[in-house]
Amino acid sequence: MTASLTSADALIVIDLQNDFCPGGALAVGGGDEIVPLVNRLAAAHEHVILTQDWHPKGHSSFASSHPGTAPFGSIELAYGTQTLWPDHCVQGTKGAEFHPGLDWTKAELVIRKGFRAPIDSYSAFFENDRKTPTGLAGYLRERGLTRLTLVGLATDFCVAYSALDARKLGFETRVALDACRAIDLGGSLATAEKQMREAGVDLTQASALAA
Numbered sequence: 001m002t003a004s005l006t007s008a009d010a011l012i013v014i015d016l017q018n019d020f021c022p023g024g025a026l027a028v029g030g031g032d033e034i035v036p037l038v039n040r041l042a043a044a045h046e047h048v049i050l051t052q053d054w055h056p057k058g059h060s061s062f063a064s065s066h067p068g069t070a071p072f073g074s075i076e077l078a079y080g081t082q083t084l085w086p087d088h089c090v091q092g093t094k095g096a097e098f099h100p101g102l103d104w105t106k107a108e109l110v111i112r113k114g115f116r117a118p119i120d121s122y123s124a125f126f127e128n129d130r131k132t133p134t135g136l137a138g139y140l141r142e143r144g145l146t147r148l149t150l151v152g153l154a155t156d157f158c159v160a161y162s163a164l165d166a167r168k169l170g171f172e173t174r175v176a177l178d179a180c181r182a183i184d185l186g187g188s189l190a191t192a193e194k195q196m197r198e199a200g201v202d203l204t205q206a207s208a209l210a211a
């Protein structure tokens with residue numbers, strides 16, 4: 001069944017950037033495979049918004065910023081436990097650019113996140129201190145965009161955090177799982193899917209939204 005999309009629908013494409021695709025610094029398995037589906041969903045939506053992970057050099061989420069640590073470990077920062085990552089999506093680098101196959105021309109907004117050195121930001125709405133807003137909620141509300149479809153990378157980090165925050169903020173929220181790929185660190189994908197389902201996120205497929 002194809003659900004009807006309206007002017008109140010927005011497609012939010014999360015972090016479809018070179019560093020999260022094969023060959024990138026924090027490659028998500030099959031990350032590039034979602035590009036055709038994302039493009040099809042973008043064509044079917046009147047409103048398209050992109051997020052872009054956008055870290056300064058030496059960002060606090062990089063293992064390289066903390067001597068004696070390794071990527072995929074974790075440390076305690078001022079706001080709590082932070083997973084450490086390889087250096088990725090550094091501002092102005094090729095790795096931070098959108099995948100070259102992504103048709104982003106009709107995007108109305110690009111929301112950058114993770115640009116504050118001491119705080120990481122998975123969610124499109126709040127940074128990892130869970131307090132600092134990105135401004136996206138206000139933008140969506142002012143524009144009457146009440147129903148969101150999230151796609152992109154990675155299912156279990158930036159997509160899930162964004163979807164959970166979207167529900168907390170009162171947006172009708174779906175995630176098209178076939179247009180996402182996961183990092184899956186220690187069972188993080190199963191946990192994220194369970195949390196999203198319990199929060200009332202509609203876990204669906206791109207084919208249900210755009211033929």
Ligand code: VGL
Pocket residue numbers: 014015020053085122153154155156157158159
């Ligand atoms: C992401 C880890 C670090 C993501 C971003 O886009 O899911 N994951 N930065």
Ligand code: ZN
Pocket residue numbers: 053055061088089114
């Ligand atoms: Zn990042």
